[in-house]
Amino acid sequence: MxxxxxxxxxxxxxxxxxxxxxxxxxxxxxxxxxxxxxxxxxxxxxxxxxxxxxxxxxxxxxxxxxxxxxxxxxxxxxxxxxxxxxxxxxxxxxxxxxxxxxxxxxxxxxxxxxxxxxxxxxxxxxxxxxxxxxxxxxxxxxxxxxxxxxxxxxxxxxxxxxxxxxxxxxxxxxxxxxxxxxxxxxxxxxxxxxxxxxxxxxxxxxxxxxxxxxxxxxxxxAENRELDYRLRTSDPAAARKLAEETPGIRPVEDSGARRDSEVLVFRALVPALDELVTRLVRAGVAVRELAPVVSPLEAAFLALTEQEVPAP
Ligand SMILES: Nc1ncnc2c1ncn2[C@@H]1O[C@H](COP(=O)(O)OP(=O)(O)OP(=O)(O)O)[C@@H](O)[C@H]1O
Ligand SMILES: [Mg+2]
Missing domain, CATH: 3.40.50.300 (P-loop containing nucleotide triphosphate hydrolases)
Incomplete structure (x- = not known):
């Protein structure tokens, strides 16, 4: 014992x-x-x-x-x-x-x-x-x-x-x-x-x-899991286009954010996120806010218990 x-x-x-x-x-x-x-x-x-x-x-x-x-x-x-x-x-x-x-x-x-x-x-x-x-x-x-x-x-x-x-x-x-x-x-x-x-x-x-x-x-x-992120930039249209072109970035359409809204919500792993930020900066688009919609721990919990992630 x-x-x-x-x-x-x-x-x-x-x-x-x-x-x-x-x-x-x-x-x-x-x-x-x-x-x-x-x-x-x-x-x-x-x-x-x-x-x-x-x-x-x-x-x-x-x-x-x-x-x-x-x-x-x-x-x-x-x-x-x-x-x-x-x-x-x-x-x-x-x-x-x-x-x-x-x-x-x-x-x-x-x-x-x-x-x-x-x-x-x-x-x-x-x-x-x-x-x-x-x-x-x-x-x-x-x-x-x-x-x-x-x-x-x-x-x-x-x-x-x-x-x-x-x-x-x-x-x-x-x-x-x-x-x-x-x-x-x-x-x-x-x-x-x-x-x-x-x-x-x-x-x-x-x-x-x-x-x-x-x-x-x-x-x-630390578990390697895709998260939903909110992104606010100085140029939402350019950011949307760059996000669509970046491998591993998937827009979340039913996020509650309107398509023309300033905030872009997408699902990604951290390496894809890094790539998008690099592309944004290179294109002269300023990142004003980038954060997970729910905390990584809460997201892991929701995924493991198969609960819906609430819309941002
Ligand atoms: N005395 C009881 N008689 C019949 N079913 C019960 C009884 N106590 C618990 N259950 C059932 O057992 C399951 C687990 O219930 P429990 O109360 O342990 O959950 P919980 O995680 O504490 O939930 P909550 O977050 O709502 O407090 C539920 O399906 C509940 O309906
Ligand atoms: Mg209880």
Whole structure:
């Protein structure tokens, strides 16, 4: 057994009647890393995270969590914390009382000080307000505080950025980064790649229950793939003509940009793009803007999950 692995899943499947929610999933989560789980709606993210939290057990395959095989018992394995489908909180209690209740359930031992975790997630000012009046983002942060209270070695969060404002997002990012730096494994889901870019070193992409990519982000973006680019120049007509003459440049007609518009949208690999820019400059056409329509990572994600690239 690899002791650096917080989670080792092999061939894990989970069925709901005829629906294959997870289809022979392999997953390795290393200690000290933040791992992103990404996929379209219904891909199986919540189902997989639920297995890690002990909310259900795999129908097929083997799952080891923190070195222990996941048994048939439906309990959160020791050292694992987090939530799916929003944190379970008592609305009539304050933030502090919620955490105190949780600490009491745990016998008050081995839990972190309540004031510390409230401070960590930025809820000190509302610590004595009832949760009933909390916004979605505040509930998410309190859910994270509740998870931190147990000093987890594996933290599992389902779409934690839901409802977070930019400041909240920064707070949560800081907390997760510190936790991973202290050696815990963190796994979080999102249906947006750009959400995970700033935070995760590794991602697993799920599509209809299957793993279509798992590995470092760098490997995903470096994959040699055609992208759609937007090009704005000082002479759109000349640019269009040069683009049509350059091998490997394919105009994207249904791009939403009008044919006579200033912006030209085309699909190309990087070498063809280099050639076009060289030809433009040689012809005295100034390049004012040249950028991928969606980020390379988002494009890789969309291609792997076979989703339509939105028109620019
Ligand atoms: N309790 C359940 N009963 C029946 N089907 C379920 C149940 N939970 C999940 N499913 C099905 O399993 C599949 C995966 O669902 P899951 O909730 O894991 O996807 P997800 O990736 O979390 O999606 P989303 O981005 O919408 O949250 C879907 O087809 C869903 O309809
Ligand atoms: Mg989900």
């Amino acid at each position: 690899d002791t650096n692995l917080a989670v080792r899943a092999r061939g894990v499947s989970r069925f709901f009647g005829d629906v294959v929610a997870l289809d022979a999933v392999d997953l390795d989560l290393a200690q000290g890393q933040i791992h992103g789980l990404v996929g379209p709606n219904g891909a199986g993210k919540t189902t997989l995270l639920g297995l890690l939290l002990g909310l259900a057990t795999p129908d097929e395959g083997t799952l080891e969590i923190l070195g222990t095989p996941a048994g048939r018992a439906l309990t959160a394995p020791d050292g694992v914390a987090g939530f799916v489908d929003g944190p379970g909180l008592y609305p009539s209690l304050t933030a502090r009382q919620n955490l105190a209740a949780l600490a009491a359930l745990r016998g008050g031992t081995r839990t972190a000080p309540i004031d510390d975790v409230l401070h960590e997630v930025g809820l000190t000012d509302v610590a004595d307000d009832r949760v009933r009046g909390f916004s979605l983002g505040m509930r998410q942060r309190l859910g994270l505080a509740a998870a931190l209270l147990t000093r987890p070695r594996l933290l599992v969060l389902d779409e934690p950025s839901n409802g977070l404002d930019p400041a909240g997002k920064r707070h949560v990012h800081g907390v997760l980064t510190r936790l991973a730096a202290d050696g815990a494994a963190v796994v979080l889901s999102s249906h947006r790649m750009d959400d995970l870019e700033a935070l995760c070193s590794e991602v697993t992409i799920l599509a209809t229950g299957r793993v279509v990519f798992s590995g470092p982000l760098a490997k995903l973006s």
